Amino acid sequence: xxxxxxxxxxxxxxxxxxxxxxxxxxxxxxxxxxxxxxxxxxxxxxxxxxx
Numbered sequence: 001x002x003x004x005x006x007x008x009x010x011x012x013x014x015x016x017x018x019x020x021x022x023x024x025x026x027x028x029x030x031x032x033x034x035x036x037x038x039x040x041x042x043x044x045x046x047x048x049x050x051x
Contacts, residue, residue, distance in 0.1 A: 019034060
């Protein structure tokens with residue numbers, strides 16, 4: 001598999017680094033899913049990405 005065949009990316013962990021990786025993947029045109037065990041971490045990440 002080459003990177004050109006990849007269509008979607010899932011990032012596990014919405015912390016300091018995870019949400020930024022997800023943001024870059026989305027900006028790169030990939031369908032991106034951000035997962036975290038704590039809903040609050042996802043809400044915080046969403047707030048940071050929304051700016």
